[in-house]
Amino acid sequence: MWRIFALALALCAAAQPSENVQNNSSSLPVGKPFTSDFFFRQLFDEESSTYSYLLADLKTGEAVVIDPVLEQAKRDAQLVKELGFKLKYAINTHLHADHITGSGWLRELTGCQSMIAAASGAKADVYLEEGDRIEFGSHFIDVLATPGHTNGCMSYVIKAQGCVFTGDTVLIRGCGRTDFQEGSSESLYENVHSKIFTLPDYFRIYPAHDYKGQLESSVWEEKRYNPRLTKDLEEFIRIMDNLNLSYPNKIDVSLPANRECGVYDIPKE
Numbered sequence: 558m559w560r561i562f563a564l565a566l567a568l569c570a571a572a573q574p575s576e577n578v579q580n581n582s583s584s585l586p587v588g589k590p591f592t593s594d595f596f597f598r599q600l601f602d603e604e605s606s607t608y609s610y611l612l613a614d615l616k617t618g619e620a621v622v623i624d625p626v627l628e629q630a631k632r633d634a635q636l637v638k639e640l641g642f643k644l645k646y647a648i649n650t651h652l653h654a655d656h657i658t659g660s661g662w663l664r665e666l667t668g669c670q671s672m673i674a675a676a677s678g679a680k681a682d683v684y685l686e687e688g689d690r691i692e693f694g695s696h697f698i699d700v701l702a703t704p705g706h707t708n709g710c711m712s713y714v715i716k717a718q719g720c721v722f723t724g725d726t727v728l729i730r731g732c733g734r735t736d737f738q739e740g741s742s743e744s745l746y747e748n749v750h751s752k753i754f755t756l757p758d759y760f761r762i763y764p765a766h767d768y769k770g771q772l773e774s775s776v777w778e779e780k781r782y783n784p785r786l787t788k789d790l791e792e793f794i795r796i797m798d799n800l801n802l803s804y805p806n807k808i809d810v811s812l813p814a815n816r817e818c819g820v821y822d823i824p825k826e
């Protein structure tokens with residue numbers, strides 16, 4: 558009898574480490590796999606180092622794309638077609654200054670609707686606000702207003718899949734600059750700490766860009782290793798005030814075009 562008891566005790570002890578990995582905030586948390594009916598594809602634009610994300614419900618075929626790039630709109634539309642999806646929305650995290658959004662052109666190519674924050678001042682079919690829910694098939698995205706990089710920045714959370722699309726609000730070991738487009742270091746910091754860093758540690762973070770080849774991060778990682786956002790607010794503002802960044806490359810072309818949903822004086826071929 559005591560042997561059975563000892564064996565049960567040993568099995569319980571063996572089970573504990575994996576639970577600890579999940580619950581102990583000092584260890585890398587165990588991630589949550591995507592559900593089998595959720596399609597996820599990360600896409601890249603080399604010139605602007607932008608990530609776009611094609612997401613779909615595999616049962617209904619309804620799809621959305623987050624942060625498409627104008628020069629890649631044909632690629633994205635082709636992919637949607639090949640995979641048998643119906644693109645419902647082209648969603649922007651914010652009014653980009655470094656590239657032109659593909660949402661306007663995708664709208665023409667696929668019949669989807671474009672989306673952006675009402676606060677961005679840009680044209681779109683649907684204007685988003687905090688608390689909105691974007692549905693595609695049985696999946697949905699919760700909209701969080703996370704201004705700071707720009708006044709119209711949104712982050713998009715899919716709780717059931719354990720992921721958040723942060724645009725330029727949180728980048729991998731960085732964050733978007735706050736010296737243009739009505740940016741505010743204080744707002745960025747407070748929104749990240751109250752709305753992104755309060756998500757479960759295992760949540761994956763998918764940013765709008767990466768310049769060093771990293772594809773994704775997690776709430777756990779950025780809470781520990783983001784060299785800016787781990788500082789206190791005062792230090793964060795000091796860092797952001799002293800970045801000495803050059804004038805954004807394509808801002809003079811991108812902003813007017815993006816205010817018109819990316820279909821402004823742009824040759825189609």
Ligand SMILES: [Fe+2]
Nearest residue numbers: 653654725733
């Ligand atoms: Fe940006």
